Amino acid sequence: MVTTITQSAREIYADGGSILRNVWMGDDDDAIRMFYGEIIENDSPVMGRRQELYQKDDQPWDPFDSLGHGVVLRKRLYLADTCGDEVWLAFVASELHGNQATLRIVVNGNETLRAPSAVATPNAVQYSANSYRRQDWIWSRWYYVQIPAEHMVAGKNLIELSSQDGAEGWRIMFGDYRDYHRGARPSDCPEHSSSKSTDGGLSFEMDNLGPTGDAEGEYIVRLALRRYRRSGFIMSQVIDVSGQSDDGIKTPVRVRSIDLHTDCCTPYGSGIIMSFRWGDTPYYDAAHWSDWQPVALGAGPVAVAGRYIQWQAEMYTTNRTVSPELKSVTVQAEWQPAEPVNRMQVREIDNAAIMRSSYDFANEQYEHPKLQQLRQMCDLDDVIAGAETDWEMIQRLMRWAYLLPLPNCIICPWDSRQWLSIERDAQGQIVTGTYRGRRRDKMCLYSNVLLTQMLLACGIPARHVNINSETISGHEVCEAWSNTHRKWIHLDATRDFYWEATETGEPLSTLQVHDELVRHLDKPERWDDPFMRRLTDEVLKDMQIRTYEKGEWVPQEDAGSHIYQTTAHFRIVPRNDYFSRPYPLPISQGADVWGWDGYLNWADDMAPPMLHFTHHTNRPADMYWTCNQTRMTLEQTGPEHLTVHLEHDMPEFAHFEMRIGDQSWAVVKSGCTIHMPVGMTELSVRAVNTVGLPGPE
Numbered sequence: 001m002v003t004t005i006t007q008s009a010r011e012i013y014a015d016g017g018s019i020l021r022n023v024w025m026g027d028d029d030d031a032i033r034m035f036y037g038e039i040i041e042n043d044s045p046v047m048g049r050r051q052e053l054y055q056k057d058d059q060p061w062d063p064f065d066s067l068g069h070g071v072v073l074r075k076r077l078y079l080a081d082t083c084g085d086e087v088w089l090a091f092v093a094s095e096l097h098g099n100q101a102t103l104r105i106v107v108n109g110n111e112t113l114r115a116p117s118a119v120a121t122p123n124a125v126q127y128s129a130n131s132y133r134r135q136d137w138i139w140s141r142w143y144y145v146q147i148p149a150e151h152m153v154a155g156k157n158l159i160e161l162s163s164q165d166g167a168e169g170w171r172i173m174f175g176d177y178r179d180y181h182r183g184a185r186p187s188d189c190p191e192h193s194s195s196k197s198t199d200g201g202l203s204f205e206m207d208n209l210g211p212t213g214d215a216e217g218e219y220i221v222r223l224a225l226r227r228y229r230r231s232g233f234i235m236s237q238v239i240d241v242s243g244q245s246d247d248g249i250k251t252p253v254r255v256r257s258i259d260l261h262t263d264c265c266t267p268y269g270s271g272i273i274m275s276f277r278w279g280d281t282p283y284y285d286a287a288h289w290s291d292w293q294p295v296a297l298g299a300g301p302v303a304v305a306g307r308y309i310q311w312q313a314e315m316y317t318t319n320r321t322v323s324p325e326l327k328s329v330t331v332q333a334e335w336q337p338a339e340p341v342n343r344m345q346v347r348e349i350d351n352a353a354i355m356r357s358s359y360d361f362a363n364e365q366y367e368h369p370k371l372q373q374l375r376q377m378c379d380l381d382d383v384i385a386g387a388e389t390d391w392e393m394i395q396r397l398m399r400w401a402y403l404l405p406l407p408n409c410i411i412c413p414w415d416s417r418q419w420l421s422i423e424r425d426a427q428g429q430i431v432t433g434t435y436r437g438r439r440r441d442k443m444c445l446y447s448n449v450l451l452t453q454m455l456l457a458c459g460i461p462a463r464h465v466n467i468n469s470e471t472i473s474g475h476e477v478c479e480a481w482s483n484t485h486r487k488w489i490h491l492d493a494t495r496d497f498y499w500e501a502t503e504t505g506e507p508l509s510t511l512q513v514h515d516e517l518v519r520h521l522d523k524p525e526r527w528d529d530p531f532m533r534r535l536t537d538e539v540l541k542d543m544q545i546r547t548y549e550k551g552e553w554v555p556q557e558d559a560g561s562h563i564y565q566t567t568a569h570f571r572i573v574p575r576n577d578y579f580s581r582p583y584p585l586p587i588s589q590g591a592d593v594w595g596w597d598g599y600l601n602w603a604d605d606m607a608p609p610m611l612h613f614t615h616h617t618n619r620p621a622d623m624y625w626t627c628n629q630t631r632m633t634l635e636q637t638g639p640e641h642l643t644v645h646l647e648h649d650m651p652e653f654a655h656f657e658m659r660i661g662d663q664s665w666a667v668v669k670s671g672c673t674i675h676m677p678v679g680m681t682e683l684s685v686r687a688v689n690t691v692g693l694p695g696p697e
Helices: 009-014 177-183 369-377 380-384 390-403 444-457 510-518 537-541 558-564
Strands: 002-008 019-021 036-040 064-067 072-079 086-095 103-107 110-114 134-138 141-147 155-163 170-176 194-197 217-219 221-228 231-235 253-265 270-279 308-317 325-337 462-469 472-482 487-492 497-501 545-548 569-572 600-602 630-638 641-648 653-660 666-668 672-675 683-689
Touching: 002 009, 009 325, 036 072, 064 155, 072 217, 072 221, 086 103, 103 141, 110 141, 155 170, 155 221, 170 177, 194 217, 253 270, 253 308, 308 325, 369 380, 369 444, 380 390, 390 444, 390 472, 390 487, 444 462, 444 472, 444 487, 487 510, 497 510, 510 545, 510 558, 510 569, 630 683, 641 653, 641 683, 653 672
Parallel strands: none
Antiparallel strands: 002 325, 019 231, 036 221, 064 170, 072 155, 072 194, 086 134, 086 141, 086 170, 086 221, 103 110, 103 155, 170 217, 231 308, 253 325, 270 308, 462 472, 462 569, 472 487, 487 497, 497 545, 569 600, 630 641, 641 672, 653 666, 653 683
């Protein structure tokens, strides 16, 4: 028998079981190409402000150098090659209210001028509104200035920033090297590529950065190159080449050979290298699978010894202005049935679909001593006692994070125990906060990091999420995985609410709120032409989502629309193991504009990738992988015997459990063989985590 399985580029890209990195496919594209855009930077580890210097003489200490008479700021960035379509300088700056100074940018001796924002980008109101900390300066923002590509050189590029005629009006952000260990990977080393002159460029020093003139660090200045990445990677989900469905009972087969074909386009200087591997389990297991084997396209069938295969495509280009294009992959298999058996049948099945991210996410141990200390000090067992579902637990914990006092908030925010101050009344109950309005006190970051860690302490997957739009400062929230709803749900402990669909009442993820926002956009969001000025009251009234809130607190009213409009861009820190591994992390999340380059960012056609970040995805599986699910694959191995293969996506997995008919739950391993008596029998499986919480059956 011969089976032919063809996957189009769209099917491959949308498949939650595929792994794709450094590639992209837009809504109207007919092929997968490599990601278009590359960042050259060395400031990410120090992007932010130092906790130790945050307050000085009761005045905020800002990590900015002001440009004025005689001040020239210098940055060196290395380019391996200059091939590409466009070059943009991306930097964090702020302007004076009413700024009339022109920014002078010199790259390798070539001058580019950037007029004040009121002149250069009149539609970009984020550059001329929203004072922050000092009322005379506008909130810090990312700025982008196109640099002629011919001004760049292969090797070290010298970038200098100053104010034309020495007029005051611009400040450039820098990061202090004393914080480098907080934001860097262990293998990273400071490059010492920034310096400052106070004599008009006659001399430069590296240890005089900052408002006090005594710091070493890096100016937050990056090169954003409009060109394709050098390489990309695609790995398919596991494929049963016999074509038998996972939602039935598979019968034994013997696979003789497979043949792999691609429909692709490889412009000069680019290519795609294909390989595959095979095995006899429906998930990769090194003990039962082959190594990767190269595929010589057009060479004909290859003999294999397993019914399951995976293929991978390694894409590359040496000409950064072109990319290979993958349009489809076809697997053709020749196989034959093994010995016949009296086939069992499935009358009804609820088999979970597991979606996996292409990016690693490091989960904290639920039983970590610091998490369990938090659980005890916040009386979390009392908070969740009697909850009938995990969704009820989640809502109770959000309310509790909203109520707990947070008097000791600090800039480096990743250990909530450091800013909690638990006080108890005469009856031993925790004294909770009271607020004038719906919004609680303190910056939004702290209550939502607290909520994330309280959820983890109770064995519930959770993560921190940052949301922002070009004209709005941004917001910090939390998402938790709910077994009840089998999805990630947007939670906000700053106001004690979540979003829900107006018609159905279904709780929503941040992505679903984002999708409702971009549904109303007339064109893609751009930094120089943000959507906010075009959103009318009629558009906002057409929202098909609403905030869900209850209790005695003041309703959201206008705040709900404001937060809804903040979801054009959002990103996650791709880990929550802050206690097991304190660094690297953003050193001052939310205290200034976001610039740490370790985030995983959501982007799409209506909210394109932001120029200053490296990691973007528009694949839901990458940002919204599933959790706590168990998927089973049944193979009949005898007249009344089944081999049950199990896979899971549970953080802090402990073991599988199985129940046959009305028997009790029993611990099992994947690949076990069970006896199924004649007649109708119900088979249930689930995963259990390290704190004893089971996933859905």
